Amino acid sequence: MLARAVMADGGACEAQKRIGRVVMPGEALLLPGHAEADGERLRLAANGPQKGRLVCGPGLRRGGEGLLVTKCGLLRYRGPGSGSGGVYWVDSQQRRYVPVKGDHVIGIVTAKAGDIFKVDVGGSEQASLSYLAFEGATKRNRPNVQVGDLIYGQFIIANKDMEPEMVCIDSSGRANGMGVIGQDGFLFKVSLGLIRKLLAPDCEIIQDLGQLYPFELVLGMNGRIWVKAKTIQQTLIVANVLEACEHMTAEQRKQVVAKVLEN
Amino acid sequence: MKETPLSNCEKRFLLKAIEERKRLDGRECYDYRNLRISFGSDYGCCIVELGKTRILGQVSCELVTPKPNRATEGILFFNLELSPMASPAFEPGRQPELLVKLNRLLERCLRNSKCIDTESLCVVAGEKVWQIRVDLHVLNHNGNLIDAASIAAIVALCHFRRPDVSVQGEEVTLYTPEERDPVPLSIHHMPICVSFAFFQQGTFLLVDPSEQEERVMDGLLVIAMNKHREICTIQSSGGIMLLKDQVLRCSKITGVKVAEITALIQKALENDQKVRKEGGKCGFAESVPNQRITAFKIEQAPVDTKDVQEQAEEIIAKAFPPSEVMATPVLWTSGTAQIGEGLENSWGDFEGSEREEEEDEIAQDEPITVEDQNLETGDASVRTRNQKDETIVLSDSEEEDVVILEPEVTNKNRTETSPKQDTISKKTGGKKKKKRATK
Amino acid sequence: MRKRYGEARGWIGAMETEQKKCDSGDLPSLRRIVCEQGLLSRPDGSASWMQGDTSVLAGVYGPSEVKVSKEIYDKATLEVMLRPKVGLPGVYERSREQMIKKTCEAVVLGTLHPRSSITIVLQVITDAGSLLASCLNAACMGLMDAGLPMGSLFCGVTCALDADGNFTLDPTAKQEKEAQTVLTFAIDSIEKKVLMSSMKGTCSVEQLQQCVAASQRAADTIFQFYRDSACRKYSKW
Numbered sequence: 001m002l003a004r005a006v007m008a009d010g011g012a013c014e015a016q017k018r019i020g021r022v023v024m025p026g027e028a029l030l031l032p033g034h035a036e037a038d039g040e041r042l043r044l045a046a047n048g049p050q051k052g053r054l055v056c057g058p059g060l061r062r063g064g065e066g067l068l069v070t071k072c073g074l075l076r077y078r079g080p081g082s083g084s085g086g087v088y089w090v091d092s093q094q095r096r097y098v099p100v101k102g103d104h105v106i107g108i109v110t111a112k113a114g115d116i117f118k119v120d121v122g123g124s125e126q127a128s129l130s131y132l133a134f135e136g137a138t139k140r141n142r143p144n145v146q147v148g149d150l151i152y153g154q155f156i157i158a159n160k161d162m163e164p165e166m167v168c169i170d171s172s173g174r175a176n177g178m179g180v181i182g183q184d185g186f187l188f189k190v191s192l193g194l195i196r197k198l199l200a201p202d203c204e205i206i207q208d209l210g211q212l213y214p215f216e217l218v219l220g221m222n223g224r225i226w227v228k229a230k231t232i233q234q235t236l237i238v239a240n241v242l243e244a245c246e247h248m249t250a251e252q253r254k255q256v257v258a259k260v261l262e263n
Numbered sequence: 264m265k266e267t268p269l270s271n272c273e274k275r276f277l278l279k280a281i282e283e284r285k286r287l288d289g290r291e292c293y294d295y296r297n298l299r300i301s302f303g304s305d306y307g308c309c310i311v312e313l314g315k316t317r318i319l320g321q322v323s324c325e326l327v328t329p330k331p332n333r334a335t336e337g338i339l340f341f342n343l344e345l346s347p348m349a350s351p352a353f354e355p356g357r358q359p360e361l362l363v364k365l366n367r368l369l370e371r372c373l374r375n376s377k378c379i380d381t382e383s384l385c386v387v388a389g390e391k392v393w394q395i396r397v398d399l400h401v402l403n404h405n406g407n408l409i410d411a412a413s414i415a416a417i418v419a420l421c422h423f424r425r426p427d428v429s430v431q432g433e434e435v436t437l438y439t440p441e442e443r444d445p446v447p448l449s450i451h452h453m454p455i456c457v458s459f460a461f462f463q464q465g466t467f468l469l470v471d472p473s474e475q476e477e478r479v480m481d482g483l484l485v486i487a488m489n490k491h492r493e494i495c496t497i498q499s500s501g502g503i504m505l506l507k508d509q510v511l512r513c514s515k516i517t518g519v520k521v522a523e524i525t526a527l528i529q530k531a532l533e534n535d536q537k538v539r540k541e542g543g544k545c546g547f548a549e550s551v552p553n554q555r556i557t558a559f560k561i562e563q564a565p566v567d568t569k570d571v572q573e574q575a576e577e578i579i580a581k582a583f584p585p586s587e588v589m590a591t592p593v594l595w596t597s598g599t600a601q602i603g604e605g606l607e608n609s610w611g612d613f614e615g616s617e618r619e620e621e622e623d624e625i626a627q628d629e630p631i632t633v634e635d636q637n638l639e640t641g642d643a644s645v646r647t648r649n650q651k652d653e654t655i656v657l658s659d660s661e662e663e664d665v666v667i668l669e670p671e672v673t674n675k676n677r678t679e680t681s682p683k684q685d686t687i688s689k690k691t692g693g694k695k696k697k698k699r700a701t702k
Numbered sequence: 703m704r705k706r707y708g709e710a711r712g713w714i715g716a717m718e719t720e721q722k723k724c725d726s727g728d729l730p731s732l733r734r735i736v737c738e739q740g741l742l743s744r745p746d747g748s749a750s751w752m753q754g755d756t757s758v759l760a761g762v763y764g765p766s767e768v769k770v771s772k773e774i775y776d777k778a779t780l781e782v783m784l785r786p787k788v789g790l791p792g793v794y795e796r797s798r799e800q801m802i803k804k805t806c807e808a809v810v811l812g813t814l815h816p817r818s819s820i821t822i823v824l825q826v827i828t829d830a831g832s833l834l835a836s837c838l839n840a841a842c843m844g845l846m847d848a849g850l851p852m853g854s855l856f857c858g859v860t861c862a863l864d865a866d867g868n869f870t871l872d873p874t875a876k877q878e879k880e881a882q883t884v885l886t887f888a889i890d891s892i893e894k895k896v897l898m899s900s901m902k903g904t905c906s907v908e909q910l911q912q913c914v915a916a917s918q919r920a921a922d923t924i925f926q927f928y929r930d931s932a933c934r935k936y937s938k939w
Contacts, residue, residue, distance in 0.1 A: 226272070236280070248938070347821065
C-alpha cells in the first residue's frame with residue numbers, strides 16, 4: 001500500500017530513472033544537476049563552465065526543484081550534444097496540433113485575402129501565408145494557389161500570443177521541397193506521436209513500406225500525411241498501413257507488409 | 264468550432280477511387296461497415312457502432328393523458344441529438360438542417376410505419392396512455408447517421424421493458440420491477456434504413472457512405488424496409504435524377520441488407536436475454552474488448568480506511584476552534600441596525616479626520632437601543648443624521664473642490680478640539696490614523 | 703433530493719443487478735473500474751469511464767478555435783457540457799457542469815493556450831450511483847488522452863453516510879437513495895487536496911473529515927488506475 005501511494009503520488013523522482021517510462025501530469029522530476037555533489041563532478045568533467053543549458057521540451061515545465069510533467073506520455077531524453085546540455089521531453093499520442101516555430105506542416109488553403117492566404121493547419125487558429133513567401137514569387141509573378149489546395153510549408157512565427165505565419169521558402173529563398181503539393185495523391189490524418197516516429201532518422205516503418213513499391217510521401221508535423229503511389233490501390237494500401245501503425249508492434253507491422261507483398 | 268475543410272486533393276482522390284470502385288476502407292461498393300450492438304445494464308439502452316459512427320439509444324416511458332383525437336393510442340416520441348462530442352461542427356443549442364432532416368426521417372421510418380402497436384400502450388381510454396420516448400445521441404459522426412440511428416432506435420425499442428399495470432375499476436396500479444416482471448412493447452416489424460450515396464449524377468452508387476464519401480456525394484437515397492421486404496419510407500435528396508431501375512436495384516439491395524441486419528439484431532437481443540436470465544454480468548463494461556490496448560480494467564478494489572477515523576479526529580483536534588463572535592446589534596434609528604464593526608476606511612488623511620468628526624457627532628447623540636426607544640429623541644437623531652448625510656452628499660458631488668476645502672474644515676475642527684496639535688501641522692493626520700488603527 | 707430519471711423523466715427499466723460483494727472483510731471498496739481511451743475518432747481526446755454500472759463518456763476538443771464572444775486574451779476558454787441520457791440538459795446538469803468546469807480550470811494550464819477553446823463534452827450513459835465522481839474521472843481521462851497540459855491530475859470520489867454514521871465508498875444508486883448524506887470530492891494528485899466538494903444531506907464535522915480522509919485513500923487507487931491504463935496504452939509505443 002505504501003509503495004503504491006508513493007507511485008501514485010509521483011513523489012519527486014529522479015528524471016534519469018524515468019527515461020523511457022510513462023510519466024503522468026503533476027509528477028515532479030528531479031534533475032541531477034541540482035544535487036551539490038553532482039554539480040561539482042560535472043564541472044570537473046567538463047573542465048570549466050558547462051556549455052549549453054538543459055532544455056525542457058514539450059510536456060514539461062520548470063517547477064520547484066526540477067521539472068513538472070504536464071502531459072501523459074513517455075519521458076524521452078537526448079544527451080548533451082554540441083552547444084546543448086541535453087533535452088528532456090514527453091512523447092505523447094496527442095491528436096491536436098499546436099504550432100511550433102520551424103515545424104514543417106501540411107496546410108489546406110481556406111481563403112485568399114488580399115496579399116495573404118489563410119491556411120488551416122489543424123491548430124486553434126488559421127495560419128497566414130504571404131503570396132511572396134514562395135520560391136521565385138514577385139509582385140507580378142504570383143504563385144498559382146487555389147482555395148482547397150495543399151501547402152507544405154514551415155512556420156516562421158508560432159507562439160501562443162500571435163497569429164502563426166507560414167512560409168514556403170527557406171532562409172536562402174529556396175523552395176527546398178516546400179510549396180503547393182500536387183493535385184493527385186491522398187491526404188489523411190494520424191496522431192502527432194506517429195508522425196514524430198515516422199520522421200525519426202532511419203524510421204523502420206518507412207523502410208518496411210519502401211520494400212513494397214515506389215511512392216511519394218509528405219509528412220506534416222501537424223499529423224497530416226500526403227501519399228501518392230502509381231495507382232489508387234497502392235496509395236490506399238500505404239495509407240491504411242500507416243494508419244494502422246498507431247497501435248502495432250514492429251512484428252505485427254512486418255507481418256502486414258509481408259502479406260501485402262505476397263498479393 | 265469549424266470542421267477541417269476538405270482539400271481539393273482529397274475530393275479528387277475520393278471521386279477517382281469511386282470511379283475505380285475502390286473505397287478508402289477497402290470495402291466493396293455494396294458493403295456495409297461492421298455493425299456492433301451492445302446493451303447497457305438498464306432496459307432499453309443500447310450503443311450501436313457502424314464502423315466508427317456511434318449512437319447511443321435510450322427508451323423511457325411515462326403515463327400521460329392521450330391526445331383528444333386519439334383517445335386509445337399511446338404516444339411515440341423521437342428525439343435525435345447531435346451532441347457536440349460527435350463532430351466539431353455540431354454546436355450546442357443549434358438546430359441545423361441535418362438534425363431536422365434526420366428527426367423527420369426517423370419519425371417517418373418508425374412511427375408512420377406503425378411498427379409499434381400504439382393501441383397496446385393504452386391503459387385507460389381517454390385518460391391514461393403510455394408515452395414512449397426514444398432518445399438518440401450521436402456520439403461520433405463518421406457518416407451514415409440515419410442508418411445507425413434507425414438501428415439504434417429499433418434495437419432500443421425491442422430491448423425496452425415497461426412496468427406492468429393493472430386496472431381494477433377506476434384504480435390503476437403500477438407495479439415495480441420487483442413486484443411484477445416488466446413487459447416488452449409489442450412490435451409488429453422492424454423497419455431499418457439503408458442509405459445509398461450517388462456520385463457523378465447517379466453513375467456510381469455506394470452503400471453506407473462514410474463521412475468523407477458523404478462530403479463529396481451528389482445525392483442520397485434512403486430506403487427503410489423491414490425483413491418482409493415491405494418498404495416503410497423512401498426518400499431521395501440532393502436533386503439527382505434517378506432512373507426507375509436504379510431505384511428498383513437499390514430496393515433489392517436494401518432487402519438483402521435489412522435481412523442481414525435484422526438477423527444480427529435478433530442474435531444480439533437473444534444473447535443479452537440469455538445473459539440476463541442466467542444472472543450473468545451485463546452492461547457496457549462487459550462489451551469493452553479486453554485485448555484492446557487502450558482499455559484497462561480493475562476488479563472491485565478495497566480501500567484501506569481503518570485509520571480514517573483517527574486521522575479525522577487528529578485534524579479536528581489540530582484545527583483552531585473558530586473564534587467566538589458576539590453579535591451585538593446596535594439600532595441607530597428605527598428601521599436601521601448595525602451588526603459587527605464594519606470596515607475601517609483607509610482613504611487619505613482628511614477622510615480620517617472627517618471620520619473623527621463623525622465619531623464626535625455620534626458620541627454626542629447616543630445610540631438608541633430598543634428598550635429606551637423614545638419617539639421624540641428618535642426623531643431628533645434622524646434629523647441630525649439627515650443633515651450630516653446631506654453635507655456629505657454635497658461635498659461628494661463637487662469632486663475636486665472637496666479636496667481643497669476639506670482640510671480647512673478639519674483644521675478648524677482640530678483647532679477646536681486640540682489646539683496643541685495644530686503646531687505639529689501635517690504629520691498629525693498620520694499619527695492619528697495610527698492611533699486609530701491600534702484602537 | 704434529486705428525483706431519479708425514473709420519476710422525473712419517465713421510467714427507464716432499471717435493473718438493480720449491482721450488488722457489492724463484501725468479501726474483503728468489512729472494508730469499504732470501489733466498484734470495478736473499466737476505462738477505454740481514444741475510442742472516438744472525431745474528438746481530440748475521448749474516454750469512456752465505467753465504475754460499477756455507472757458509465758460516462760467524455761469527448762474533449764482543444765486547444766481549438768474559439769468564438770470571438772467567448773475569447774479570453776490571456777488564457778483558454780474552458781467549457782464543460784454535461785448531457786443527460788433522457789431529455790434536455792436542465793438546472794441539475796448546469797450546476798454539475800459548473801462544478802466540473804471549476805475543477806478542470808484548477809488543474810488545466812489554460813495560460814499556455816490563450817485565445818483558444820477547450821471543450822469537454824460528457825455524456826451520461828448509465829447512472830447507477832456516484833455519477834458526479836464518474837463524470838470527473840471521465841473528464842480527467844479525456845483531458846489526458848487529448849494531451850492538454852495539466853498541473854496535476856484529479857479524480858472524483860463519492861462517499862455515502864447512512865443513518866448510523868457508517869460510510870460507504872462509491873455507492874450504488876440504491877445506496878445513494880438510502881443514505882442520509884452523499885458527499886462527492888474532487889481530489890488532486892500532488893498533495894491529495896480537495897479541489898471541489900459537493901454534499902447532499904447533513905453530517906458532523908468529524909464525519910466530514912472522515913469522508914475526506916477516506917476519499918483521499920480511494921484517490922490513491924484511482925490515480926494508480928490512471929497510471930496503469932496509461933502504461934498499457936503506451937506499452938507498444
